[in-house]
Amino acid sequence: MPASDPLDPPPDPSLDPSLDPLDPLDPLDPLDRERAHLTASRTALRTMREDVQALDIRDVTANWVNAAVLEAQIEERIKALADLAHTPLFFGRLDYLPTTQHGQRFYIGRRHVHDGAGDPMVVDWRAPVSQPFYRASTKDPQDVRLRRRFGYTGGDLTAYEDEHLTDPSAATFSGSAGGSRTSRLLQAEIERPRVGPMRDIVATIQPEQDEIVRSGLSGTVCVQGGPGTGKTAVGLHRVAYLLYAHRERLARTGTLVIGPNRSFLHYIEQVLPALGELEVRQSTVDDLVTHVAQVEVRGEDSAEAAVVKGDARMAEVLRRALRSHVTAPAEALMVVRGSRRWRIPAYELEEIVGELLDRDIRYGAARDALPQRIAHAVLVRMEAAGEAPDDRVQDAVARNAAVKAAVRTIWPAVDPARLVLRLLSDTDFLAEHADGLLTADEQKAVLWTRPPRSVRSAKWSSADAVLIDEASDLVERTHSLGHVVLDEAQDLSPMQYRAVGRRCTTGSATVLGDLAQGTTPWATASWAEALAHLGKPDAAVEELTAGFRVPREVIAYASRLLPHISPGLAEVHSVRESPGSLEIRAAASGDADVVAACVQALRNEGSIGLIAADARVPALTSALAAAGLHPLAPGEETTPDSRLTLVPASLAKGLEYDYVVLDEPAAIVDAEPDDRTGLRRLYVALTRAVSGLTVLHAAPLPPQLS
Numbered sequence: 001m002p003a004s005d006p007l008d009p010p011p012d013p014s015l016d017p018s019l020d021p022l023d024p025l026d027p028l029d030p031l032d033r034e035r036a037h038l039t040a041s042r043t044a045l046r047t048m049r050e051d052v053q054a055l056d057i058r059d060v061t062a063n064w065v066n067a068a069v070l071e072a073q074i075e076e077r078i079k080a081l082a083d084l085a086h087t088p089l090f091f092g093r094l095d096y097l098p099t100t101q102h103g104q105r106f107y108i109g110r111r112h113v114h115d116g117a118g119d120p121m122v123v124d125w126r127a128p129v130s131q132p133f134y135r136a137s138t139k140d141p142q143d144v145r146l147r148r149r150f151g152y153t154g155g156d157l158t159a160y161e162d163e164h165l166t167d168p169s170a171a172t173f174s175g176s177a178g179g180s181r182t183s184r185l186l187q188a189e190i191e192r193p194r195v196g197p198m199r200d201i202v203a204t205i206q207p208e209q210d211e212i213v214r215s216g217l218s219g220t221v222c223v224q225g226g227p228g229t230g231k232t233a234v235g236l237h238r239v240a241y242l243l244y245a246h247r248e249r250l251a252r253t254g255t256l257v258i259g260p261n262r263s264f265l266h267y268i269e270q271v272l273p274a275l276g277e278l279e280v281r282q283s284t285v286d287d288l289v290t291h292v293a294q295v296e297v298r299g300e301d302s303a304e305a306a307v308v309k310g311d312a313r314m315a316e317v318l319r320r321a322l323r324s325h326v327t328a329p330a331e332a333l334m335v336v337r338g339s340r341r342w343r344i345p346a347y348e349l350e351e352i353v354g355e356l357l358d359r360d361i362r363y364g365a366a367r368d369a370l371p372q373r374i375a376h377a378v379l380v381r382m383e384a385a386g387e388a389p390d391d392r393v394q395d396a397v398a399r400n401a402a403v404k405a406a407v408r409t410i411w412p413a414v415d416p417a418r419l420v421l422r423l424l425s426d427t428d429f430l431a432e433h434a435d436g437l438l439t440a441d442e443q444k445a446v447l448w449t450r451p452p453r454s455v456r457s458a459k460w461s462s463a464d465a466v467l468i469d470e471a472s473d474l475v476e477r478t479h480s481l482g483h484v485v486l487d488e489a490q491d492l493s494p495m496q497y498r499a500v501g502r503r504c505t506t507g508s509a510t511v512l513g514d515l516a517q518g519t520t521p522w523a524t525a526s527w528a529e530a531l532a533h534l535g536k537p538d539a540a541v542e543e544l545t546a547g548f549r550v551p552r553e554v555i556a557y558a559s560r561l562l563p564h565i566s567p568g569l570a571e572v573h574s575v576r577e578s579p580g581s582l583e584i585r586a587a588a589s590g591d592a593d594v595v596a597a598c599v600q601a602l603r604n605e606g607s608i609g610l611i612a613a614d615a616r617v618p619a620l621t622s623a624l625a626a627a628g629l630h631p632l633a634p635g636e637e638t639t640p641d642s643r644l645t646l647v648p649a650s651l652a653k654g655l656e657y658d659y660v661v662l663d664e665p666a667a668i669v670d671a672e673p674d675d676r677t678g679l680r681r682l683y684v685a686l687t688r689a690v691s692g693l694t695v696l697h698a699a700p701l702p703p704q705l706s
């Protein structure tokens with residue numbers, strides 16, 4: 001584009017090296033200068049979009065298919081170049097020392113913007129040149145002289161904050177709001193009311209989080225972190241980073257985010273699109289496996305049965321049961337071709353079968369290979385008899401009716417769901433294959449008391465679907481993706497880890513969780529074990545301990561439970577400067593007090609979560625309705641007009657609200673099969689609040705809290 005093009009952005013004073021923004025004699029106010037750069041960047045972005053819109057593809061595409069593909073790509077590009085009013089184009093700036101990057105200045109934003117000459121006006125936060133924005137410090141300035149963060153109100157640039165990384169005498173943070181030892185913009189971001197879905201943290205990713213976000217694609221990372229340490233946020237930003245750094249490879253192989261339930265997935269689903277990534281699938285483990293198993297989950301297991309079904313020993317039971325379908329041939333095989341007959345004796349067939357069983361290949365692949373192996377044996381005989389058969393003859397023999405019939409008997413097709421159905425209904429079949437693996441009691445626990453008639457009529461449980469998934473993988477290898485993020489991983493059973501692991505056998509994973517928040521009877525006891533089941537025993541385990549959600553006083557209160565639920569685990573240290581509020585009240589008049597506490601919480605700005613034991617939800621719904629309050633369900637998006645959510649304790653994990661009213665802690669503990677699980681559930685519920693927590697109790701509080 002010529003320099004005189006009227007669409008060229010106006011000259012940008014912030015990039016004029018003769019004007020130093022830090023020079024007290026500079027007549028321009030730094031904020032005005034930055035606003036001018038913002039305006040110029042927006043104009044440049046508009047021009048980029050208009051350039052794409054004006055592309056004429058008639059002459060460059062040979063046929064309509066290519067044209068349609070190209071048009072779709074252009075549409076995507078136009079969408080990606082939209083200027084969203086409430087998403088600032090840049091949130092930071094780096095001024096390098098003259099020794100590096102030619103002393104250049106870079107504005108850091110969610111996407112790359114360049115001017116008419118192709119020079120960057122905003123660089124993508126994921127570009128290597130942006131990394132010091134997240135990692136540099138006065139101890140290690142990484143050749144950066146100045147780091148500047150910007151504050152926005154609505155879409156307007158209203159504040160900035162500087163760190164002079166090479167000047168030890170400067171106040172740690174200085175800027176339009178004055179000097180401070182901690183970042184006021186970070187504090188403001190953390191304390192911003194939480195109405196709406198989860199949002200990105202791209203402007204304020206912390207150094208230890210950034211290390212995880214930017215770690216390489218080839219390795220699996222496991223992150224242990226207490227409530228609110230940013231595990232989910234880090235996992236999602238890691239996906240965005242990997243898609244930037246390895247776009248082509250991941251476009252081919254695919255990326256998947258796994259969350260604990262659909263309400264959680266609804267809550268997080270906007271983060272990646274906000275970062276410009278629209279192509280990432282999000283799913284629960286249940287959805288993943290039922291899709292493959294092609295069964296519906298309609299049943300529920302007792303805790304005892306689910307623990308056994310989720311145990312890794314079941315993988316071996318299934319393997320044995322599947323292989324038991326292979327039978328040694330009883331008699332010789334006769335193959336007739338033209339006027340000749342070829343006889344393969346039983347012992348030779350047995351050798352072929354034995355060799356296939358010894359090789360570590362899938363049941364289905366071995367079954368597919370068997371006809372060719374038999375045909376080969378026939379060919380050897382033909383050659384010995386002086387014939388000169390070629391590959392076509394071998395193929396024809398492999399398709400011979402007698403060979404096919406032999407394969408059907410020796411190596412029959414097995415339907416994975418039917419196999420599991422039989423294992424769970426046929427006492428003898430289970431006993432035969434679980435011998436030495438499961439005790440008699442364990443076998444009894446998994447057997448159906450009233451076996452279903454068919455796969456379709458069976459009331460499959462979640463754990464059953466995972467068994468079918470395992471069996472399917474034994475028959476046919478599961479397709480592996482390039483990268484899988486597994487959130488709230490601590491709740492998975494060994495068999496579920498295996499199900500996730502086979503979806504990234506040739507790729508890598510990011511495993512996120514908190515051992516103290518494990519609330520399933522099979523919850524993970526150690527990450528080393530979990531990673532072994534996942535098939536990534538060498539993964540690095542990182543720990544995050546800085547808390548960005550829960551106020552100091554509240555996390556200290558909840559942490560009283562830690563020695564009882566996960567001894568040895570580090571307590572979260574809240575980075576929140578403002579104290580937040582914690583109130584613990586004995587409620588005299590039951591539900592009326594809870595409703596009153598919600599009404600009071602609604603006087604504050606932001607979202608309100610009323611968390612209660614699942615069984616209390618109907619009564620509380622009625623009590624709220626009587627007061628004219630109609631709460632949302634978890635995962636439904638809060639809006640400025642509808643800010644109250646009634647959260648059954650079983651669905652609270654991963655979610656957060658500005659103010660939380662916690663109903664009857666003892667009921668939350670009692671609803672679980674054992675004390676430790678109950679206290680863990682309570683720990684989750686106590687750690688959902690961003691600004692204030694009110695605990696109401698009619699029954700005595702669990703003694704571990706005192």
Ligand SMILES: Nc1ncnc2c1ncn2[C@@H]1O[C@H](COP(=O)(O)OP(=O)(O)OP(=O)(O)O)[C@@H](O)[C@H]1O
Pocket residue numbers: 189190199200201204205206209225226227228229230231232233234514548549653654655656687
């Ligand atoms: N660097 C950061 N800057 C600003 N906010 C952050 C940062 N890191 C995390 N947060 C915020 O802290 C809150 C908690 O983060 P997140 O939900 O990712 O934590 P978590 O470790 O997954 O918590 P839980 O264990 O409870 O699921 C979110 O609102 C997130 O946006």
